[in-house]
Amino acid sequence: MLVRKATMRAHLRTVPKRFGDGGQGMSTCRAVVLPRFGGPEVLEVRLNEPIPDLGPSEVLVRTKAAGINPLDLKMRGGYGKSLFKPLLPLILGRDVSGEITAVGKAVSQLHVGQEVFGSLHPTAVRGTYTDYAILADEQLAPKPANLTHVAAAAIPFAALTAWRALHSMAQIRPGQRVLVMGGGGAVGLAAIYLSRALGCQVSCTCGKRSIDLVKEAGADETIDYTSENIQGQFKGQFDAVLDTIGVEETEAAGVNVLKRGGHYLTLQVVH
Numbered sequence: 001m002l003v004r005k006a007t008m009r010a011h012l013r014t015v016p017k018r019f020g021d022g023g024q025g026m027s028t029c030r031a032v033v034l035p036r037f038g039g040p041e042v043l044e045v046r047l048n049e050p051i052p053d054l055g056p057s058e059v060l061v062r063t064k065a066a067g068i069n070p071l072d073l074k075m076r077g078g079y080g081k082s083l084f085k086p087l088l089p090l091i092l093g094r095d096v097s098g099e100i101t102a103v104g105k106a107v108s109q110l111h112v113g114q115e116v117f118g119s120l121h122p123t124a125v126r127g128t129y130t131d132y133a134i135l136a137d138e139q140l141a142p143k144p145a146n147l148t149h150v151a152a153a154a155i156p157f158a159a160l161t162a163w164r165a166l167h168s169m170a171q172i173r174p175g176q177r178v179l180v181m182g183g184g185g186a187v188g189l190a191a192i193y194l195s196r197a198l199g200c201q202v203s204c205t206c207g208k209r210s211i212d213l214v215k216e217a218g219a220d221e222t223i224d225y226t227s228e229n230i231q232g233q234f235k236g237q238f239d240a241v242l243d244t245i246g247v248e249e250t251e252a253a254g255v256n257v258l259k260r261g262g263h264y265l266t267l268q269v270v271h
Contacts, residue, residue, distance in 0.1 A: 027051055031130035035089040037078040049091070051132050056106035059137050061116060064149035066128040067095030069157050069186075084125065093127030094119050096135070097143055097152035107137045115143040119156035158186035161267070162194055162242065170240040170263035174199030177237060181254055182244035183219060184210025187267060191242050192217040203238070205230065231256045238262060 031049035036042050054060055072092045075084065084090060097117035100110055110116065118140035120127060126134060143152050166172050178195045182188045183204030195202045196218040203221040204214050211222050223230060234257040241254040246268025254264050 029131035031091050032093075033089045034076055034092055037076065037081060037085075039077070043076070044089075049130060052126070052134060054102060054104045054134065055136075056104040057137050058104045058134050059100055059107060059110055059116070059140055060102040061096055061098040061118075061133045061135060061140070062101045063096055063128060063131055063133050064098040065096070065153035066093045066133075067153045067155075067157060069094050071122060071157075072127075080123075083123070087125045090125050091127045091130055093129040093133075094122065094124070094157040095153045095155070096120075096128035096133045097147075097149040098133070101132070103137070110137055110140060110142075115149075116140040117143045117147075117149075117152035117156060119160055154186065155190070159190040159194070161187050162191040165242050165265040165267075166191060166194060166240060167198070170242075170265060172198055172200050172240050175201075176239035177201045177203070179234070179238045179241045179254070179257060180204040180219075180244070181225075181241065181250050182206065183214040183217070183222070185244055187244045188242075189214065189217045191244075192219050200239075203234075236260075241265065243267065 028048040028050055030045060030047055033044045033046050033049065034042065035044055051060070071079075071094065075090070075092060095117075096119070098115070100112050100114045100116055103110060103112060118135055120135055120139060143149070166178065172178055172195060178191075178200045180188050180191045180195070180202065181204070183192055184206040188204060188206075192202050192204060192214060202219050203223060204219045205223045205225040206214050207226065208224060214222055230253045236257065236259055238257050239259055240263045241258055243250045243254045243264065243266040246266045251264075251266060251268070254266070258264055
């Protein structure tokens with residue numbers, strides 16, 4: 001799956017000394033740390049960030065690549081300040097792809113040496129911008145051999161966002177019509193793939209430069225948002241609308257093209 005989301009490679013500096021007892025005997029590693037909220041200049045690279053002990057169901061992953069999501073940028077700027085300020089400094093990052101170097105005592109489906117990829121919960125305070133990331137075993141899956149670590153790290157958070165919106169909340173079903181607004185982004189492309197896999201007919205809005213990309217992802221219909229009257233042309237036609245743009249104009253259009261009883265879902269972040 002192709003996604004437009006930045007990733008960063010991690011070059012290891014230190015190696016844990018001992019993890020045979022599930023993470024006891026802490027060592028340190030490099031990490032990109034957020035000591036205070038602000039712009040990119042507030043981020044610090046620390047060379048001796050502690051690696052916490054592993055819990056029974058946790059996995060230690062040697063990071064090969066980490067994804068950069070819009071949520072990370074918003075958190076850096078102060079989104080969720082009331083929750084996260086008392087917990088500073090934070091390590092940002094949701095997505096990771098890498099190799100398992102240790103597992104907790106209760107982990108049975110994953111093993112040391114296995115290549116995996118996955119995503120942390122949005123509220124995690126020790127993220128993946130570090131040489132060694134810690135995730136619950138249920139947050140990881142084996143990395144497909146045909147994906148590079150960089151490609152794998154760009155998938156999980158965006159795909160999970162689309163899945164939760166369309167499957168868990170809208171509960172889309174085969175034969176329904178789905179509109180993805182902003183189909184050329186990471187969440188939009190994931191939404192197209194997932195909707196088609198669930199047997200839905202998929203339309204999406206995008207710019208001219210993204211038309212070939214969304215068609216490759218499986219969109220049945222592309223709509224140029226810069227030149228077409230979406231509300232007038234598609235009024236009342238869709239069972240679900242996933243708005244990845246989340247501005248007033250797209251919200252108005254998305255609501256107006258829904259069928260009665262349809263679901264409008266937005267990625268707009270409310271402060």
